[in-house]
Amino acid sequence: MKISFRTIQDLLGRSxxxxxxxxxxxxxxPSSHCRRRALCCSLLPEITLLEALAAIRCLLDLNPDxxxxxxxxxxQYFFLNSVCINSCPFLNQRNCLIYENRFFGCRAYGLWPKNHYDxxxxxxxxxxxxxxxxxxxxxxxxxxxxxxxxxxxxPYVKPDSDTSVNNETLTRAADKIEKLSGQLAPWHDSFRQTYFSDLSFxxxxxxxxxxxxxxMKFAFVKDYVITENQAGLSEVINNLPDVFAGLA
Ligand code: SF4
Incomplete structure (x- = not known):
């Protein structure tokens, strides 16, 4: 089921x-520190609808430019993520532009035991x-x-305190976030099933x-793989309007 602008407006109000x-x-x-190599930001993580709404709220609070x-x-990330590795769109010179509101996947990265991460x-x-x-x-x-x-x-992500972190700690947090987002039924499931939990899509x-x-994605991927021509994509991106402005 598609999620319309009107539905987002409604969800922002009631969430x-x-x-x-x-x-x-x-x-x-647990809060953690690392060497800030920004490896974890090589991809945009999968998120819940609730986290997507929190990110949209952050976008609305930014200046229009x-x-x-x-x-x-x-x-652009959505159109090209099948053919090239682009960093998470929120990454700016090794800094996350929504750091205080970064997603569960970003926070848990490096805290999972290695075998679970694998x-x-x-x-x-x-x-x-x-x-x-x-x-x-x-x-x-x-x-x-x-x-x-x-x-x-x-291996360089370390909890700030001596608190031990294990699968249960992180799974409990993930379950809680999932349940909170599930309160936004039926749209919570739509976000996963229709948009594959992908904010870029x-x-x-x-x-x-x-x-x-x-x-359009199909056409741009074909251009990229077969002709290496990205002129069409550049034109679309250059002319893209501020799609979130109507929600501000
Ligand atoms: S949201 Fe921020 S912390 Fe998470 S992957 Fe993107 S840039 Fe990195």
Whole structure:
């Protein structure tokens, strides 16, 4: 089920309580420090609808130029993420532009025990290989290095205190966030099933409509792989309006 502008407006209004509780849920994840190599920011993480709404709220609080720049980054990320590795659109010179509101996936990265992280990485690799086969049916071979790309496990993330972090701690926080977002039924499931928990797909769909966003992605990926021509994509991105402005 598609999520319209009007629905987002409505959800932003009625999710204030859940967004406040989302911040409290993040507290369950021990704060940590790292070498800020920004490895974890090589990809935009999957998120819940509630986290997407919190990110949209952040975008609305930015000045219009910065918001437009980020919106363009999100849309461009969606169009090209099957064929090249672009950093998370919120990353700016090793700094996260929404750091205080960064997502569960960003906070938990590096805190998972390595064996659990490897399982998660393998699961996402399976999804990539499945997508590769789908594209292949349309005669498009995705670059193998993109299909195989995994954010490496980072051993330099350390909790700030002596608190031990284990799967249960992080899973409890993830479950709580999932339940909070689930209160926004039926849209919580729509965000996962229709937009694959991907804020970049969601943003491109708001800009162009869901079917058109998918059609454009197909055309831009084909251009990229077959002709290496990105003129069409550049034109679309340069002319993209501030799609979130109507919500401000
Ligand atoms: S939201 Fe911020 S912390 Fe998370 S991946 Fe993007 S830049 Fe990195």
């Amino acid at each position: 204030k309580k859940q967004r406040a509780e989302l911040i409290e849920s993040y507290v369950l994840i 910065m918001r437009l720049q980020l919106t363009k980054g999100l849309v 399982e998660l990485a393998e699961r996402s690799h399976c999804v990539n290989r499945h997508n590769q086969r789908l594209w292949q049916r349309f005669g498009i071979s995705l670059p193998q290095e993109v299909v195989d790309f995994q954010i490496p496990y980072c 969601f943003t491109a769909s708001l800009a162009f409509g869901l079917n058109e966003a998918v059609r």
